[in-house]
Amino acid sequence: xxxxxxxxxxxxxxxxxxxxxxxxxxxxxxxxxxxxxxxxxxxxxxxxxxxxxxxxxxxxxxxxxxxxxxxxxxxxxxxxxxxxxxxxxxxxxxxxxxxxxxxxxxxxxxxxxxxxxxxxxxxxxxxxxxxxxxxxxxxxxxxxxxxxxxxxxxxxxxxxxxxxxxxxxxxxxxxxxxxxxxxxxxxxxxxxxxxxxxxxxxxxxxxxxxxxxxxxxxxxxxxxxxxxxxxxxxxxxxxxxxxxxxxxxxxxxxxxxxxxxxxxxxxxxxxxxxxxxxxxxxxxxxxxxxxxxxxxxxxxxxxxxxxxxxxxxxxxxxxxxxxxxxxxxxxxxxxxxxxxxxxxxxxxxxxxxxxxxxxxxxxxxxxxxxxxxxxxxxxxxxxxxxxxxxxxxxxxxxxxxxxxxxxxxxxxxxxxxxxxxxxxxxxxxxxxxxxxxxxxxxxxxxxxxxxxxxxxxxxxxxxxxxxxxxxxxxxxxxxxxxxxxxxxxxxxxxxxxxxxxxxxxxxxxxxxxxxxxxxxxxxxxxxxxxxxxxxxxxxxxxxxxxxxxxxxxxxxxxxxxxxxxxxxxxxxxxxxxxxxxxxxxxxxxxxxxxxxxxxxxxxxxxxxxxxxxxxxxxxxxxxxxxxxxxxxxxxxxxxxxxxxxxxxxxxxxxxxxxxxxxxxxxxxxxxxxxxxxxxxxxxxxxxxxxxxxxxxxxxxxxxxxxxxxxxxxxxxxxxxxxxxxxxxxxxxxx
Ligand code: MOS
Numbered sequence: 001x002x003x004x005x006x007x008x009x010x011x012x013x014x015x016x017x018x019x020x021x022x023x024x025x026x027x028x029x030x031x032x033x034x035x036x037x038x039x040x041x042x043x044x045x046x047x048x049x050x051x052x053x054x055x056x057x058x059x060x061x062x063x064x065x066x067x068x069x070x071x072x073x074x075x076x077x078x079x080x081x082x083x084x085x086x087x088x089x090x091x092x093x094x095x096x097x098x099x100x101x102x103x104x105x106x107x108x109x110x111x112x113x114x115x116x117x118x119x120x121x122x123x124x125x126x127x128x129x130x131x132x133x134x135x136x137x138x139x140x141x142x143x144x145x146x147x148x149x150x151x152x153x154x155x156x157x158x159x160x161x162x163x164x165x166x167x168x169x170x171x172x173x174x175x176x177x178x179x180x181x182x183x184x185x186x187x188x189x190x191x192x193x194x195x196x197x198x199x200x201x202x203x204x205x206x207x208x209x210x211x212x213x214x215x216x217x218x219x220x221x222x223x224x225x226x227x228x229x230x231x232x233x234x235x236x237x238x239x240x241x242x243x244x245x246x247x248x249x250x251x252x253x254x255x256x257x258x259x260x261x262x263x264x265x266x267x268x269x270x271x272x273x274x275x276x277x278x279x280x281x282x283x284x285x286x287x288x289x290x291x292x293x294x295x296x297x298x299x300x301x302x303x304x305x306x307x308x309x310x311x312x313x314x315x316x317x318x319x320x321x322x323x324x325x326x327x328x329x330x331x332x333x334x335x336x337x338x339x340x341x342x343x344x345x346x347x348x349x350x351x352x353x354x355x356x357x358x359x360x361x362x363x364x365x366x367x368x369x370x371x372x373x374x375x376x377x378x379x380x381x382x383x384x385x386x387x388x389x390x391x392x393x394x395x396x397x398x399x400x401x402x403x404x405x406x407x408x409x410x411x412x413x414x415x416x417x418x419x420x421x422x423x424x425x426x427x428x429x430x431x432x433x434x435x436x437x438x439x440x441x442x443x444x445x446x447x448x449x450x451x452x453x454x455x456x457x458x459x460x461x462x463x464x465x466x467x468x469x470x471x472x473x474x475x476x477x478x479x480x481x482x483x484x485x486x487x488x489x490x491x492x493x494x495x496x497x498x499x500x501x502x503x504x505x506x507x508x509x510x511x512x513x514x515x516x517x518x519x520x521x522x523x524x525x526x527x528x529x530x531x532x533x534x535x536x537x538x539x540x541x542x543x544x545x546x547x548x549x550x551x552x553x554x555x556x557x558x559x560x561x562x563x564x565x566x567x568x569x570x571x572x573x574x575x576x577x578x579x580x581x582x583x584x585x586x587x588x589x590x591x592x593x594x595x596x597x598x599x600x601x602x603x604x605x606x607x608x609x610x611x612x613x614x615x616x617x618x619x620x621x622x623x624x625x626x627x628x629x630x631x632x633x634x635x636x637x638x639x640x641x642x643x644x645x646x647x648x649x650x651x652x653x654x655x656x657x658x659x660x661x662x663x664x665x666x667x668x669x670x671x672x673x674x675x676x677x678x679x680x681x682x683x684x685x686x687x688x689x690x691x692x693x694x695x696x697x698x699x700x701x702x703x704x705x706x707x708x709x710x711x712x713x714x715x716x717x718x719x720x721x722x723x724x725x726x727x728x729x730x731x732x733x734x
Contacts, residue, residue, distance in 0.1 A: 003534040003577060005526070007453055008584030010689040015492055015536075016529075016624070020553055024491040027629035031482040031502065032246070041246040045203035045278050047216040054205075055084055057267040057277035058129035059259070060119040060136045061286060062111045065658030066352045067142035069093070069109040072119050077135040082128030085270045086136060088119040092266065095232055095259040096287045096354075111140065112320055113354045114658040115286030120263050122271040126278075146352045148658040150293050150318045157316050157347025162324025164362065164517075169334050169400055170343040174299075177310035177341035181301025185378045189298070189370035189724045191329075193651035193660075194291035195668060196359050200248020202258030202288055203278035206265040213240045217261045220250040221514030222473045225257050226507045232262030233269075245505035250477040252358035253288045255516050285663035290651055291359035292317035292327040296370040300339075306382045308393045311339035313371065316347045320355040324348070327356065329367030332448045332705065335591055336371070338395040353658045358516070360641060364449055364705035369645060369726055372445035372709030377722065386444055386713065387414050387423065398591035406590035406690035407697070409621035410446060413597040416682060417444070417619040421599035430720035438603040438612075441718025445706035447596035447620065451522075451688075451697040453583045454513035458527040460489055460535060461576040466555050466567050467499045470531075474504050474512035474524040479700055480630030484521055485528050487627060488694070492532035494552030495566075510578060518594075518698025521626055523581060526692045531579030538577065542569055586690040594697040596620035598642070598710035604718040609730035611715055613643055617680040618707070623688035623697035635681040635703035642707020644671045647727050 016024050035041035048054050060072075074086030090107050096116045111118075119136055123129035147153050159167035178184065204217040213235060219225040222242050230237040242261075247254065264277040279287065294317050301310035313333035317326045330344035359365070379389035394411055397404055417423070426442040427433040433440040458472035470489050476482050482502045490497045503509060513523035533547075540547040545559040556563045586592075601615040616639050625631045648669035652661045662668045681703070687695040708726065715733060716722050723732045 002580065003530055004580040004582060005530045005693060006582045006584040007586050007692060011693055011695055014693060016694065020551060021491050021494060023487050023497060025625050025628060028483055028487055028497065028627055030480060031486050043200055043246050043248060044205060044216045044218045044244065045276060047205045048207065048274055051274060053273050055122050055124060055271050055273045055275050056126040056129045057120045057122050057264055057275050058133040059117045059283055060121065060133045060138065061283065062114060062116040062118050064111055064140045064142045065114040065148065066146040067111050067140050069111065069118060070139040070141050073137040074119065076137065077121055077132040080132050080135055082124040083121060083132040084124065085122040086119055087122065087267050087270045091232065092117055092119060092263060095262040113352060115354065115660065117259050117263060117287055120267045122267045122275060146658055148351060148353055148653055148655045150295065150316065150349060150351060153349040153351060154295055154316045157349040159346065160324040160326050160348040163326045163328055163346065165328045165331055167326065167346045171400055172341035174310050174312050174341045174343045178299055178301040178312065181310050182304045183302045183382060185300045185374065185381060187298060187374060187377065187724060189296045189373060191294045191366040191369055191726045193293045193653065194359050194645065194649055195285055195651050196251035196253035197665065197668060197670060198249030198251050198253055201279050201281060201284045202254065202260050204260040204264040205274065205276045206268040207274040208268055211235065211239055213265055215240065215261055215265060216243045217257065218247050218254055219244045219257060220254040220475055220477055220516050222475060222505065222507050223511050223514060228257045229261050229265065233265045242507045243505055244475055247475055247477045250515065251360040252362060255358055256289065259287050281665060282663040286354060286660055289355050289357035292319065292356035294327055294329050294366050296329055296367065298370055298374040300374060300378050302378065302382065306384050306389055306392050308337055308339035309341065311337065311342040314345045315367065316349065318349050318351040318356060320353065321350050323355045325357055327366065328363035331363035331450055332368055333371055334400050335398045336446060336448050337393040338399050342399065353653055354660060361449060361701035361704040364701065365645060368445065368706040369708045372706045373712055376713040376716065387418055390414065390446060403589065403591040406592045407623065407686055407688040408595055409684055409686055410595040412684055413595055413619040413621055416684065417597040417599045417617055420682065421617050423599060427717055430717055437606045439606055439718040440601065440603055441714045441716065442601050443710045443712065443714030443717055444597060444599045445710035445713060447598060447702055447706040448593050449518060449698060449702040449705050451592040451594055451691060452517060452519050453581065453587065453692050454519045454523040455582045456513035456523040456527040457510035457578060457580040458524060458531050459510050459576055459578045460528060460531040461574050462535060462566060462570060463574050464567060464570045464572050468493055468495055469501045469503065470528055471503045471509045472512045472524055472527065473507050473509040474520065475515045476504055477515045479515060479520065479634060480627055481515065481520060481524065483630060484525055484626040488525050488528045489532055492529060493535065495555060518700040518702065522692045522694060522696050522698060525626060525694050526581035527579045529693045530581055531577045534577035534579060535575060538575060539569055581692065590690045592691060592697065594620065594622035594699060594702045596702055598707050600710040600714045602711060602714040602718055604715055604733060609734035611647055611728065611733065613677050613711060615677055618703050619682045619684060620699065620702055621684040621686045622699040622702055623686050623691050624695045625683050626694065626696060628683065631683060631699050632681045634700045636679050638701065638703025639679050639707055640671050640676055641704045643675060643711060645726060646708035646711035650727050
């Protein structure tokens with residue numbers, strides 16, 4: 001039953017390269033699209049719609065940034081119509097911002113951050129619960145000494161060993177090499193806090209059956225999320241089933257559970273009924289997680305003709321006490337450009353604000369705002385074209401450790417992009433091209449995103465009626481997982497797509513990598529591939545042929561001039577195989593990343609400082625593309641995020657209290673349609689034989705990396721304003 005593929009050697013040609021069915025890679029429409037647009041795809045909060053016994057929870061949140069709870073008085077709330085229970089205590093406090101904290105750690109009424117859940121009011125309707133929450137009176141003992149700004153505590157930063165990369169990487173002697181460099185560059189960039197702001201707010205429905213708990217929630221990584229729920233509620237993980245079949249975006253904010261997951265379960269136990277608990281939009285902003293603000297110093301030393309000899313990227317970020325995750329802002333700087341003597345460092349400081357965690361393209365999203373801006377500044381200093389400067393510093397092997405690149409088409413991306421965009425028409429000098437009061441400029445930037453493969457399993461069942469079902473606890477966060485798993489199974493098994501069902505998002509299914517870090521398609525997809533290989537092996541055996549001599553097409557097995565329908569091979573019984581993919585040695589022996597290049601044209605208003613992005617082209621190479629349409633859509637999303645991080649997005653902290661001030665989508669400015677021009681995406685053909693059996697790499701977060709710098713470099717080219725404090729709002733441009 002168990003078939004495991006460990007990724008420890010190069011992948012040669014596979015069944016996918018034959019493309020017998022012609023569906024792999026094709027721009028197939030989303031499998032679950034019609035369900036979503038017709039309201040039939042059930043999101044977490046919509047479960048138990050007809051259960052008359054269901055109650056509703058609403059959060060009461062802390063109105064201090066640091067201190068202790070003296071008393072929670074729920075008496076007024078309890079006498080309001082419909083209110084069933086007011087639940088408070090340390091388990092409630094722990095549910096925000098501390099999902100990873102050891103359950104044994106005593107928190108004793110402690111408030112960690114402004115907006116932290118303090119109590120849950122449970123009532124017979126949502127409105128009654130919300131009203132009840134306003135009646136709960138909380139007495140606090142505020143503490144002094146709250147740390148609410150990174151700038152204030154930057155120098156107390158430490159090297160954390162709990163990040164997604166080592167805090168420090170160093171090679172040679174940077175300081176000496178930099179001091180000796182013919183041309184030196186030294187600048188500091190700051191980026192603000194960001195919020196994931198997924199369209200679907202975090203929400204959960206919890207139902208107890210004796211000591212068994214079922215939770216429907218909106219989660220990216222079911223495997224770890226179910227454990228977090230069990231820890232938070234205080235029950236064995238075997239007693240919890242978590243379902244997340246449809247998810248309205250996550251962008252990192254659902255890698256961990258929201259407070260709703262644990263609190264709905266605690267509230268359901270207190271009320272003796274199933275409980276639905278949705279976070280309001282302000283609750284999403286204040287109780288889930290955010291991206292840290294960063295301070296980043298970049299120093300580059302080059303020869304007179306532009307070869308980098310010394311490179312340093314030193315970064316500073318914040319997190320709440322006890323959380324070791326740091327924004328890995330230097331992740332690309334470790335391997336993107338040449339330079340013999342180099343260092344990349346990350347320092348993490350504690351602040352008493354909502355915890356920071358992964359937000360879309362953790363690291364690259366803000367690290368490359370600084371890096372790619374610095375590369376533009378350095379190119380200008382050297383009198384080199386920004387594309388030429390980058391090409392001059394394209395390394396043969398990874399510069400930090402001399403590992404070979406598993407595949408890297410960065411130069412091809414530059415060249416294809418420059419050609420398509422008309423980069424040769426770039427205004428030679430800032431401020432030299434105008435249309436009325438609009439100044440026109442071009443900018444470009446590289447994109448890179450480290451690639452990883454995670455352990456993942458899936459079962460594929462061929463049924464006697466000539467259909468197949470794919471089952472895995474993988475999630476589809478809006479990225480197209482349902483569709484690509486269907487395509488992989490269809491291509492492998494020779495079944496038309498309308499004869500393949502895909503079941504996801506349930507911890508009772510085979511455990512999966514989940515969706516995060518752009519690893520989902522490759523990891524979960526590979527597990528489906530492995531399961532299908534096993535099915536093919538079994539079919540070949542039954543027919544007495546070698547698997548390689550077997551072609552599967554349109555529900556038939558074809559070998560030795562014989563064509564046998566699957567229904568005959570199965571003979572009335574299902575055939576099911578479990579497939580597992582595991583990362584192996586290739587991840588240590590190769591430097592793996594996806595690459596791209598962005599080209600942007602902006603118009604900057606000489607009177608108001610307003611920037612309009614006019615054109616944006618991204619050329620990307622990310623191994624085998626599994627579905628051209630969903631991959632392109634991911635790139636559109638990245639481009640739009642990039643525009644936002646360049647021009648508008650900024651989560652503001654009140655430095656007196658730690659309150660996240662602009663905690664809704666009216667004040668936290670993500671780009672809207674009017675901010676987004678015609679977007680162009682070109683995907684270059686590529687296979688990465690070291691990445692996975694699919695020969696694909698991650699693409700979800702690639703297109704976000706660097707985009708913002710392409711925009712701000714274009715602003716500089718348009719008007720000569722070089723702003724190093726993101727976002728580049730009009731007051732800074734003027
Ligand atoms: Mo992504 S920030 O790993 O969901």
